Amino acid sequence: MPLLSWHFFSQSGHNHQGQILRQVHVMSQDRQIPVRPGKKGGKRKSRAFPKGRQLVPSAHRDIVDLLGNRPRRRDLLIEYLHLIQDKWHHISAEHLAALAHELNLSQAEVYEVATFYHHFDVVKEGDVAPPQTTIRVCNSLSCQMAGAEKLRADLKSNAPENIRVVSAPCMGLCDHAPAAAVGKNYQGDMTVNTALDLADKNQVYPNIPQYPKLDAYLADGGYEIYRQKRQPQDMIETL
Incomplete structure (x- = not known):
């Protein structure tokens, strides 16, 4: 040096x-x-505006209305990014700046988090927002071996303009490859017809079965054998 x-x-x-x-x-x-330095003993002038993108009043109102009375804590950043993505199906640069303002975070920090995750669609100024419906095809090794690349290509060829088709990382459905997600509706053994049919019917959320409540299950005799076996005397004898 x-x-x-x-x-x-x-x-x-x-x-x-x-x-x-x-x-x-x-x-x-x-x-x-x-x-050449500044004047001796002088102070650097403060900025008239904060560094980064300036706050757009309409976007700020959107975020204030969306968050409501929720606490403005930095540890809730990802949760609030999900709220924005779910409502507008993307995260605009203006909404990103407004969220940073509300959480008292730098815009760079919020941008880094938002762009790290595949399911957040960050749209910069001048860019076109993506369609409301997105089909994500898993590109993990298991799904690739089961024909995911051909599935993605066929979906791109057959999907209408209001549906976007992209690749996405592992979805945890390796035993039912190839997997894909229509919106948030994850499906294994996916085909072109199934994916487009789900998108056409706007079935973009998972169909969660109506599981019984624990109290009702116990009242109906659930875990009865377990309760009998866990008696202290039985455990002592077993030991």
Whole structure:
């Protein structure tokens, strides 16, 4: 690393204020680079606006209305990004800046989190927002071996313009490859017809079975054998 030495001197000539110049002498290169500082003892002027994108009032109102009385905590950032994505099906640059303002975070920090996850569609200024419905085809090894790449290509060829088809990382359905998600509706053994049919019927959320409540299950005799076996005396005898 070159050695640096700092030299201060008063400029002579027509400058009667004796303005101080700071020079960096790069010993290894034997040359001087003048750097002109600010006024001695002066303070840097504060910015009229915060760094980054300026707040758009209409976008700020959108975020305030969306969050309502929810706490403005930084640990809720991902949850609030999901709220924006679910409502508008993408995250615009204006909404991203408004969320950063509400959570008192830097816009860069919010942008880094939003762009890290595949299911957040961040739309920059001037870009066209994606369609409301997105079909994500799993590109994991298991799904690739089961024909996921052909499935994705066929979907792209047959899907209407209001449906977007993209690749996505593993969906945890390796035993039913190839897998795909229509919106948030994850399905295994996916075919082109099944995916397009789900999108056409707007079945973009998972069909969760109506599981019985625990209290009702216990009242109906659930875990009866388990309750009998866990008697203290039985456990002592077993030990």
